[in-house]
Amino acid sequence: MSNKYEAIMGLEIHAELMTASKMFCAAPVVDSVEAEPNTAVHPLCLGMPGTLPVINRQAVEYALRVALALNCQINQHNIFARKNYFYPDLPKGYQISQYEEPIGVNGWLDVELDDGTHKRIGIRRVHMEEDTGKLTHQDDGTSLVDYNRAGVPLLEIVSEPDIHSGEEARAYAMKIRQILRYLGVNSGDMEKGVLRVEPNISIRPSGSQEFGTRTELKNLNSFKALADGAAHEIERQIQVVESGGRVVQETRGWSEDKKRTFSQRSKEEAEDYRYFPEPDLPPLFISEAWIAEVKAALPELPDAKIERYVNGFGLTAYEARVLTEERAVAEWLDTAVAAGGDPKSVSKWLLNELFRLMNEHKQNIEQIQVTPAGLVELIALVDKGAINNNTAKEVLAEMFTSGQSAQAIVQARGLAQISNEAAIVALIERVLAANPEMVARYTNGEEKLRGWFVGQIMAQSKGKANPALVNQLLAQKLLRLRD
């Protein structure tokens, strides 16, 4: 982007909430990609006359969690509104949403950018609404409509226009996704559409205080699409303005294949939605006690974990970030430490060996058979010299596939490290006796052959000899040979 212009971006993130039932009726919430069409619908979400909505309390609690985690002020007095528009994805002819009094306002989120700097992004509002049905357009000018998704609790998180590049947009959206997953309210699966990110983008001459006309970008089903699509849209607007044109307020789509944005429809003015208070839903009052209760039950969030891992555990910022990416991994580490594991060695084993095994077997931390206490036991065996490091890696691989304990595997396979001095001396003597010419070369001054002897001795022991002891005893033996 040229320095002549500055991009201004705000993000709208829609997140479905992982409740069992829908926002305003008891129809089940199902995987809208997997489920057969129209198999999770009730009269209400089909827009049948005479039905009345009733608020799902769990959805409100999830929304409250998110609003609190994003440092929002909570509006205790909530009302719902009707957002009126005609589109087949909503059979009622309106979407129930929050307009004037959303659950959360004026929050913020700190994000880390690629260069390691931090940036605070304002959160304008967090509000509750319902998702819409899914349309499949056909070639003959008709669309098939599946209402499984209609009425699924949906949270809209609107940022302030504090974002200035595709990269910042990605960092912010990824952090929101991570927090939603930590809070257990959304799976973060963008390909399934349970999390959707829509940037509003405008440009203005650098230093100007006025906002340019903005466009809204849709169809972004990955973080890469978000970063690329936003970057391309910024460039497009600059080109329009540079060539003497005017940016039109509209919704644009992003084509991953063609690497360009394209016009979808002129955006309706906000007043066209004719918002008015939903007459079928009495106000929702969120008590101080409920807020306090939800706040107290919030899990430790990524930033707090990172700080604790760096300052308390002595991990590097990088290690802390990788280990906190997913709550389940961080909790696995915390459980291992609680079981007596040294934070640094548990982290090292997790990052190096367990992650490699998880990748290899395509399992996540919640699926693996190795328990935190099991890894701590394995590390203890290494620390007290019962097995060496390389053997421990093999043992871990077997723990991973068999689910057996480290101790059991070491015993069953006779992997215990040889730390018996007499046994090691016997091995050394056998190797020296079998290689008289090498011994002669060594005594004639070829110092570096010592490493070769160590290799032979380790091989003779099938890797089980205690390497430190082998080194020490071999040194003594060779010293005597020279005298």
Place this chain on the structure above:
Amino acid sequence: MSLTRSDVEKIAQLARLELTEAEVALYQSQLSAILDYATRLNELNLEGISPTAHAVTQQNVWREDVAEPSLPMDAVLLNAPKQANNQFVAQTVLDEG
């Protein structure tokens, strides 16, 4: 306060209603009368009275998050003017490309 012709036409368009010339004139006067009536609220002194969205005093009418089985398919599609593959068929409104 009175509505203009074009206000009425816009409201009709948003509601997807096709009005005759006579109806536009009729609704212009009827809707204006309704708005004028509501405008009388401005004559009240509402100092210190917080806005209400509802006349009812109830609040927090909610349900626990328990799912119940879906409506059976034949009932779901009973009123659908057109259907295919267990889905409703509608005119495509926008080609999302």
